[in-house]
Amino acid sequence: MNVVTKLIHVESKGETDMMDLTGDVEKAIRESKLRDGVVTLFVQGSTGALTTIEYEEGLLEDLPVALERIAPKEAVYEHERRWHDGNGHSHVRASLIGPSMSVPFVKGKLTLGTWQQIVFIELDTKNRSRELVAQIIGE
């Protein structure tokens, strides 16, 4: 059993940019030389989130619509009254989806469905450069 830490660099293009990280995570597992285990992905920061989705253009528009129902951009946020950085809704959305996701791998392959990709969702209101953590534990 070993632990291998990999960083995945992302350059997001603004609010609700959804980036397919499946290839990056597959590469991290390949480089770890581990065959069976779990990769724990984690966003270092409080305005981004991780999940899986069928990565196709329709859903890339549909998911942000649901986020707007949960935490509308134009609602009043106490965060905004104090900090004036315009991203109260970004924080709320990120906390609700969550910063971490754990994905098993077996014989070197992620156990994803055929139409299921790992995505990072940028929830902040501007382009961001980030280092996501992929902590791989296995044998």
Next chain:
Amino acid sequence: MNVVTKLIHVESKGETDMMDLTGDVEKAIRESKLRDGVVTLFVQGSTGALTTIEYEEGLLEDLPVALERIAPKEAVYEHERRWHDGNGHSHVRASLIGPSMSVPFVKGKLTLGTWQQIVFIELDTKNRSRELVAQIIGE
């Protein structure tokens, strides 16, 4: 330390069917012969989700009502315009709840509360046959 992979077969009965998997996960841990560790559960597919709930008939009706607020079945989905499979809302709901959950076990027992069960939520619009992954890491 070891990694043991188990599959949990589920046959869901249509949209928002919630299935109590606690017994299946307990069985997987028992068969793994591991005493202390973490089981990472994962849905292979983009229209199902995992969480815990007090598994009683009232909440099995209440949770779907909240999902309808977040991603109503009758809203317009771009996914639908492109693919015509009637499940845009299923994908959005699944991505927001998330496909993975990690549960510790200690001395062979899941660290669940008394009124807390592990559930798979079918979010697709039809009956589905699925293999969930239970990746058990421990000693």
Next chain:
Amino acid sequence: MNVVTKLIHVESKGETDMMDLTGDVEKAIRESKLRDGVVTLFVQGSTGALTTIEYEEGLLEDLPVALERIAPKEAVYEHERRWHDGNGHSHVRASLIGPSMSVPFVKGKLTLGTWQQIVFIELDTKNRSRELVAQIIGE
């Protein structure tokens, strides 16, 4: 590789109390003597949840507002009709955010962003005394 189990005791002050557990989790990792790995945090109970947030007073008000959109306190809950404990919305909110979170640590430090804290969210309608599980796997 080792597994170390720690309990984190919390005394919540009623509904939507959000408690910063970052220091408690850091202490658990320090005491485990492990350098690199993953800590899996888990709520034993079905009316609390875990996530990360920028822990500042504004957002502690903003997140509950979003939860009220998803599962309003005054809506009708079937759970309430059966059990009369007044916390149907608490259960629904807890299941949607989720009871578990996995955070990597590297060289003994959690891989959190500068403005990102680990929080437990009390979703039940009264003060609760709870033991959260921190299952630490690493080397």
